[in-house]
Amino acid sequence: MTxxxxxxxYAIFADAEEAERITTAVVEERLAACANILGPCRSVYRWQGxxxxxxxxxxxFKARADKAEALVARIAELHSYExxxxxxxxxxxxxPAYRDWVKAEG
Numbered sequence: 001m002t003x004x005x006x007x008x009x010y011a012i013f014a015d016a017e018e019a020e021r022i023t024t025a026v027v028e029e030r031l032a033a034c035a036n037i038l039g040p041c042r043s044v045y046r047w048q049g050x051x052x053x054x055x056x057x058x059x060x061f062k063a064r065a066d067k068a069e070a071l072v073a074r075i076a077e078l079h080s081y082e083x084x085x086x087x088x089x090x091x092x093x094x095x096p097a098y099r100d101w102v103k104a105e106g
Contacts, residue, residue, distance in 0.1 A: 003092045006102045007068045009061040011075050012043065012085040019057040022078045031071040032061040033106030063106040065090070 009032070013019040016037065023035040038058045045052055063071050068088045075086050094102075 003090075004094045004099045005065050006091050006094060006099055006106075007063055007065050008089040008091060009063060009068060009071055009075070010085075010087050010089060011059050011061070011079075012041075013057045013059065014080050015055075016040070016057045018080060019059050022075055023059055023061070025078060026061065026071060026074055027106075029074065030106060031067055031074055032063040033102040033104075035059050035061040062102050064103050067106060 011022075013022065019037045023037055026032045027034060036059065038060070040055055041058055043054050043056050045054075061071060072086050072088065076084055079086075
């Protein structure tokens with residue numbers, strides 16, 4: 001458990017449509033309190049021995065720490081990538097009212 005009991009989960013999606021679809025699903029399912037769908041980004045990565053480039057869309061989800069594992073699993077289940085980038089960032093400090101809201105909603 002983190003110091004605040006909440007986490008951010010960062011994930012990359014193939015495009016804005018996929019980000020919107022998955023973000024909506026996990027918020028509706030109460031696995032996350034909310035998420036920010038960020039603007040398009042360019043990714044450079046090694047995949048199957050080759051350097052690849054892609055236009056992708058990132059999202060940052062806010063959730064209770066005790067739901068992080070289920071949130072990561074659900075994003076992966078709904079994701080189009082074989083190996084999606086999904087990571088959990090613990091939140092050490094947060095505005096108490098915001099922390100309480102995330103815990104109540106997510």
